Amino acid sequence: MAALDAAAGGPEVASLDGAGRPPGSEEARARRGSGRLILATFRENRLAVIGLGLVVLVALFCFVGPVFYRTNQVTVRLGLATLPPGARHPLGTDASGYDVLGRLMLGGQSSLELGLAVSLATTIVGTLYGAVAGLVGGLLDAVMMRVVDTFLAIPSLVLLLILVNLFTPNLWIIIALLTMLSWLGTARLVRGEVLTLRTREFVQAARMMGAGDGRIVLRHLVPNAIGVIVVNATFTIADAILTLAALSFLGLGLPPPHADWGTMLSDGLNYLFDGYWWLVYPAALILIITVVAFNMIGDAIRDALDVRLQRP
Amino acid sequence: MTRYLLRRVGQAAAVVVGLMILTFVMIHLEPGSAARATLGPHATAGRIAIFNSTYGLNQPLYRQFLTYLDQVAHGNLGTSYSLQQPVSTLIAQRLPRDLLLLGLSTVLALLLAVPMGIYQAARRNGVGDYALTGVSFTLYSMPDFFFAFLLIALFSVQLHLLPPDVPQVASVGALLADPQALVLPVVTLALVTLASYSRYMRSSAIDVLAQDYILVARAKGLPQRLILLRHVLRNALLPVITMVGLSFSWIVAGAVIVEEVFNYPGMGLLFYQAATSHDFPILLGSTLVVGVATVLGNLAADVAYGIVDPRIRYGRA
Numbered sequence: 001m002a003a004l005d006a007a008a009g010g011p012e013v014a015s016l017d018g019a020g021r022p023p024g025s026e027e028a029r030a031r032r033g034s035g036r037l038i039l040a041t042f043r044e045n046r047l048a049v050i051g052l053g054l055v056v057l058v059a060l061f062c063f064v065g066p067v068f069y070r071t072n073q074v075t076v077r078l079g080l081a082t083l084p085p086g087a088r089h090p091l092g093t094d095a096s097g098y099d100v101l102g103r104l105m106l107g108g109q110s111s112l113e114l115g116l117a118v119s120l121a122t123t124i125v126g127t128l129y130g131a132v133a134g135l136v137g138g139l140l141d142a143v144m145m146r147v148v149d150t151f152l153a154i155p156s157l158v159l160l161l162i163l164v165n166l167f168t169p170n171l172w173i174i175i176a177l178l179t180m181l182s183w184l185g186t187a188r189l190v191r192g193e194v195l196t197l198r199t200r201e202f203v204q205a206a207r208m209m210g211a212g213d214g215r216i217v218l219r220h221l222v223p224n225a226i227g228v229i230v231v232n233a234t235f236t237i238a239d240a241i242l243t244l245a246a247l248s249f250l251g252l253g254l255p256p257p258h259a260d261w262g263t264m265l266s267d268g269l270n271y272l273f274d275g276y277w278w279l280v281y282p283a284a285l286i287l288i289i290t291v292v293a294f295n296m297i298g299d300a301i302r303d304a305l306d307v308r309l310q311r312p
Numbered sequence: 313m314t315r316y317l318l319r320r321v322g323q324a325a326a327v328v329v330g331l332m333i334l335t336f337v338m339i340h341l342e343p344g345s346a347a348r349a350t351l352g353p354h355a356t357a358g359r360i361a362i363f364n365s366t367y368g369l370n371q372p373l374y375r376q377f378l379t380y381l382d383q384v385a386h387g388n389l390g391t392s393y394s395l396q397q398p399v400s401t402l403i404a405q406r407l408p409r410d411l412l413l414l415g416l417s418t419v420l421a422l423l424l425a426v427p428m429g430i431y432q433a434a435r436r437n438g439v440g441d442y443a444l445t446g447v448s449f450t451l452y453s454m455p456d457f458f459f460a461f462l463l464i465a466l467f468s469v470q471l472h473l474l475p476p477d478v479p480q481v482a483s484v485g486a487l488l489a490d491p492q493a494l495v496l497p498v499v500t501l502a503l504v505t506l507a508s509y510s511r512y513m514r515s516s517a518i519d520v521l522a523q524d525y526i527l528v529a530r531a532k533g534l535p536q537r538l539i540l541l542r543h544v545l546r547n548a549l550l551p552v553i554t555m556v557g558l559s560f561s562w563i564v565a566g567a568v569i570v571e572e573v574f575n576y577p578g579m580g581l582l583f584y585q586a587a588t589s590h591d592f593p594i595l596l597g598s599t600l601v602v603g604v605a606t607v608l609g610n611l612a613a614d615v616a617y618g619i620v621d622p623r624i625r626y627g628r629a
Contacts, residue, residue, distance in 0.1 A: 150330040157568055158602060161587040162338055162595060166345070238453065245455040246569055250584065262455065269461050273469060284458050291453035299449075 045304065051296030058290050062108030071102030073259070085278050092278040094264070095271065100278055104286055107259040111241050111287070114175060114260070115294075118240035121179040123233045126186025127225075131217060133187070134194030145191070148184050156181040157246070164252040171254060174247070178240050186232050193225040227301065234298035238291045245287065261287040320611060328603035335599045336377050339592050349590035350393045367393070367592075380596065389600070390593035392586075399597040402582060407601065408484045410578040413567060416494065417501035418556060425506050429513020430540055430548065433521055444510070452507035460500045460573040467496060477575040497574040501567060505559070509552055517548040549620050557613025561606040 076096045085092040091100040133144040151159070159181060167173045197203060203220050211219070222229075245262025247253045253263050261283050268279030339346075347363040348355060355363075364370040368379060383390060389399035428448075432441045451459070468476040478493045479486070487494060520526065521544060529539050568580035575581075579598060586594035 146326075146330075150327050150334065158583065158599065159338075161568070161584060162335065165587050165590065166338070166341055242453070242455060246457065249455070249457040249569065250572065265455065265458060269458070272461060272465060280458075280461075284455075287455065288450065288453050292449050295449055295453060 045300045047296050048300030051293040051300065054289055054293035055297070058108065058286065058293070059112060061286075062105050062112060065105040066102065069102060069105070071099040073098055073102055073106050091282050092276075094279055095267070098259075100264075100282060103259055103264060104261070104282060107261045107264050107283070108286065108290075110171070110254065110258055110260040111244065111262070111290070114171070114178075114244055115237040115241045117175045118178045118182065119233045119236040121175065122182045122186050122236050123229060125179065126183040126232075127190045127222075127229060129183065130187040130190030130192075131194050131221065134191040135198065135213065135217070135221075141191075145188075148187055151181075152184050152188075156243075160243070160247065161250075161252070164247065169247075169252060169255060171258065174244065174254065178243055181243075182236050182239065186229070186236070189228055189232055190225060193228055194221055197221050197224055227304075231298050231302045234294050234301070238294035238298070241287065241291055241294075261290075317611070320614070321607065324603075324607035324610065328600070328607065331599060331603045332381075332596065333377065335596060336373070336380070339590070339595055340373055340376075346393060346590040346592050384600070389597040392594050393591050394586075394589050395591070395594075399593045402594065403579070403597055403601060406577060406579045406582055409487065409576070410567065410580070412484050412487060413494075413497060413501065413570075413576060413578060414559070414562065416498045417505065418559065420498060420502035421505045421509055422552070422556070424502070425509035425513055426545070426549070426552070428506075428510045429552075430517050430544060432510070432514040433517030433544070433548070434536070434540060436518060448507040448510050451503055452511075454504075456500065456504045456569050457573055459504060460496070460570060463496050463500060464573075478577070480575070480577055497570050497576050500573075501570050504570075509555060512551045512555055513548060516551045517544050520544050520547045523547075546620055550617060553613050553616045553620065557609040557616070558606075560609025560612070561602050 076098075078096070089099050089101070091104070094100055094103065129144065129148075133141045160177060163177050163180075164174075167177075198216075198221070203216060206216055206220055241261070244253060244260060245265060248260065248262035249266040253266075254260055264283040265280065265287060268276070268283060272280050346367070346369065347360040351359055351363060361370070368376055371379075380390070387400070389403070391398055392402060395402065428444055432444050435441050464476045467474040474495050475493045476496070478497065479490055526539060526543055529543055534542075567576070567578060568584050570576065571578045571580040572584065579601065582594060583598045585591070586598065
């Protein structure tokens with residue numbers, strides 16, 4: 001992130017950006033608009049289609065699966081603990097006697113919901129903050145961006161560890177904390193977009209025709225920046241699911257009645273060397289597949305937009 | 313150059329002070345938490361009051377902050393509540409170990425990521441590119457603790473080749489005397505960071521390959537190998553250098569998980585334990601280290617830019 005600052009404010013970089021790209025394609029891209037471009041990406045790019053397909057499959061598994069595959073995920077039954085995979089339990093049972101396959105569905109619901117919620121909140125907060133800073137400019141922009149810089153200078157896990165220990169974690173607090181950490185990158189990104197977009201001819205033309213700030217933001221800036229925002233939101237989902245897993249491993253994740261893939265995985269690792277592989281690999285596999293799928297989608301759209309996005 | 317450096321250090325100092333204020337406010341959000349965490353759940357109100365006045369926790373927040381700044385200016389980072397040792401001693405013990413761990417893993421990651429990214433850019437959309445993209449996506453998407461456990465399961469439990477944890481020795485020299493124990497933590501960290509370095513390398517090499525001077529180099533008949541080595545490598549390195557500079561600040565938290573899995577006695581583990589036990593002096597001291605590391609990392613990256621790319625001049629900035 002400081003790379004952007006260094007390149008913009010610090011050292012003199014001669015023509016490192018943009019030069020040498022075929023101008024025709026750039027204009028063509030600009031004409032097509034980001035919204036349609038995203039649709040076109042899914043038509044043309046196999047990787048994006050695979051990613052989207054995987055996400056849909058995982059979502060169906062988690063949310064529709066329990067309708068057909070009913071399991072008891074409420075009462076602990078130690079008599080049924082750590083049964084190996086068999087006819088009654090296709091993926092065995094865990095240390096509390098829960099059916100692992102059913103638990104994967106339930107845990108997936110929390111992981112996906114949390115990822116989506118963090119991504120949504122991040123996008124809203126980051127976009128608003130970045131758009132205001134970029135549009136208003138001047139002193140307000142400088143102050144707002146220094147605040148972002150200060151937060152960004154701290155590795156997110158440092159902040160997270162301090163904060164998680166202050167509150168008793170529940171779903172909402174974790175969503176709020178993860179959002180607090182990830183909106184900074186979005187804010188920078190959107191501000192950068194707004195700064196370049198607002199000088200473009202079509203925005204000036206709209207202003208000449210008497211459009212107010214609200215109309216400019218909603219009708220011109222947001223639609224043109226939507227590609228970058230969508231890519232960022234996709235990556236945020238993947239990162240949030242991974243960060244939650246890391247927190248669970250450190251014992252700071254969602255409290256016990258909740259199930260999520262990260263908690264299942266880190267609990268399962270305690271039994272890995274006892275030979276209970278079914279407590280580890282299924283959860284790991286579905287977690288990794290999901291995160292890879294979101295990253296694939298984001299990467300494909302980013303390639304299509306050809307924007308040098310910074311991953312936080 | 314000097315003026316530029318001074319200005320950058322000035323900016324950075326402001327960020328570090330901001331960071332300290334932020335941490336200070338955050339850890340004091342819950343009054344009395346340090347006393348309860350250190351003295352245990354059965355501590356009486358009287359004991360808590362004594363603890364608070366001993367460590368000055370009963371004073372107004374701004375007073376505490378000024379006192380702390382004054383201490384830091386005199387080279388005193390305070391005493392850990394739970395370990396009862398000077399924080400500066402604790403950090404001085406652990407920081408070299410992290411420099412070792414992060415240094416080795418960064419070097420390993422770069423040695424793998426730079427050729428990998430250039431190869432992928434040169435063979436863009438070929439089979440090799442797709443395969444390596446798959447590898448880096450998978451590595452990036454894997455929780456690092458799970459990856460560490462996989463390596464332990466394979467190399468320690470199955471093959472009995474490498475130890476699963478690091479000896480709890482005092483010095484870096486002793487760690488280096490037993491290099492086998494370092495292999496797994498270093499490889500884990502390196503492979504986890506490999507993904508982002510190689511993706512950056514790939515995309516910036518693709519950008520460079522589209523430049524006119526590459527066309528000129530081709531036109532004058534330079535073989536592909538020389539083009540990649542002389543022209544692409546140097547120019548494509550810039551974004552990766554930035555990434556490496558930024559990763560300096562990871563010295564505290566970047567390795568928390570890896571240190572926890574391998575029981576590596578570094579800053580990350582110290583910080584993690586301090587966070588769970590509300591050990592304020594360690595938390596503040598570590599944050600200070602993060603701030604200073606960030607500043608140094610950015611400066612190092614700036615200097616490295618100038619070496620790699622002579623077009624960059626710092627005089628006028």
